[in-house]
Amino acid sequence: MKLHRLNEKQLIRAIREEFRGPHPGLALGIGDDAAVIKTRGANFVITKDLLIEDVHFILRHHPPWLLGRKSLNVNMSDLAAMGAFPKYALLGLGLPKRSETKWVREFFTGFKSAAKEFGVSLIGGDITRAQKVTISVTLLGEGKNIVRRGGAKLEDQLFVSGPLGEAREGLLLLKKGIRLGKNRQQNRMLRAFLDPKPRIKLGRELSRLNLASAMIDISDGLSVDLAHMCEESDCGAEVYLDKLPVSPELKALQRRAYDFALNGGEDYQLLFSVSDTKLAALSKLNNEFGLYKIGRIIEQKGIFVVDRPGRRKKLHPNPWHHF
């Protein structure tokens, strides 16, 4: 069934049913002019992302339920990078006339599965006509010890929370027409792009234990997001090329694996800085989360890459445009 047969009211009713509570702290959810949250003196942390067809995703690449998950999860990743945990989501959805209700249903199933994983309630939003599928998520969370981008200090060590460059390889495979299937290596890359995992638990632990001096999620690529952190912290950074977490799978598939790790976007790993005095405490998280020390904060402005023989090269932030 095409969407113009299903009116907005029916759709909202279905969504309201699908996302029914109980939602602790929520005084009023979907269905009125606005949602109401009862607060209890905490910090509310809010983020918002706009995802647009043919700019951020290609419909025929992205199974709708994975797109539903990703729409919420990229916002989750922003909260993870603040050391906050997510609680309430609002979804604005612009849908072309050509949209199939089956697609919309699967999108919501995915959105819901991601919400459920972290106990997030969908509390409101807006559905409207659009020329391209337009997804606008607002995510609210709570946090006590907020970790900002601008707190990195001289000689802090730099860590990332997992393999880099795989989402970019995944996108490359999609563009070549390769889809999720039987090839384990390819599936890993495709999943990195189609279904990234926000590092909520790690972000919370780092915040709770006060271990990270600065933190950001890697959405635009290490070179870009590390530059953001350094700018806000008024410092520079050195990255050790051979310490970058580049998986054997990525190396097997892609000659430019290290370039992808430095400049590929959408990995949604956390990048954070840690003072030497806290390395012992951090090492206790290593078993659960698998952390990679990739460099350190230096005084000289700019980002520098150091290779095994010790050669040092300035890295220019290289923002990644998908399509």
Next chain:
Amino acid sequence: MKLHRLNEKQLIRAIREEFRGPHPGLALGIGDDAAVIKTRGANFVITKDLLIEDVHFILRHHPPWLLGRKSLNVNMSDLAAMGAFPKYALLGLGLPKRSETKWVREFFTGFKSAAKEFGVSLIGGDITRAQKVTISVTLLGEGKNIVRRGGAKLEDQLFVSGPLGEAREGLLLLKKGIRLGKNRQQNRMLRAFLDPKPRIKLGRELSRLNLASAMIDISDGLSVDLAHMCEESDCGAEVYLDKLPVSPELKALQRRAYDFALNGGEDYQLLFSVSDTKLAALSKLNNEFGLYKIGRIIEQKGIFVVDRPGRRKKLHPNPWHHF
């Protein structure tokens, strides 16, 4: 200058500068992964709207600064209808390559002027490429005595807060190529569509004095929004045709003035129900706000229009699609 010459970072820096504080209650604003609000045990009220070029507005019709104002003000209107007052806004903006920085600047000037009128702080958002200008606003406010849609009671009187049907006439004029100019009557209609005024103060007063049993803002048209209120309140309503606030200016310009008042959208007036016991208290607000009694709540489901000779006709909600 075309927008692709101005990168997102520069643009965000300019916006950050433009919307600099102080912002009471805000712990962290634009520039990190998320914004942080310190709460004090109040109700947070949240709404979100998506406005898309050629669906909700036509670029050549809408001066950018008025579009900036309207983007925020339609969300203000949702909070007004809850009896809440607005505090923090997040703006997601999708911009085509063809966008001129002059346009973007003027849009933000308008957004800021609307924000300033009600003391709203812009605390975050997202700027991205899009095929069509895509505006996604999230607005947070606070409210004590929240007024819902579903509280209307049998025999309550129905009120609206100002003239109806003018925004639709304004849009009609725009489509005919008529712009803001010297004609006072036409300007009034054009302004109703291009620069609607959210009834924040009235909404707050009704909430503070506990006068309205139910409230909604008229964005889709009286027939549609009254039907929403009645459905949520499990009742019906009668509307007296000759009591509808239809201005002499609209009557002079438009033969179908009463049809426009019933079915035209985007007036952003408040529609609310009041119990007989509170009419005396309500009348004290009449001087400041200009309220119009247009009907009453009845037991029989459905919306009925009663004309001067007392003929009663069922009104079918007639949602309004702009373009």
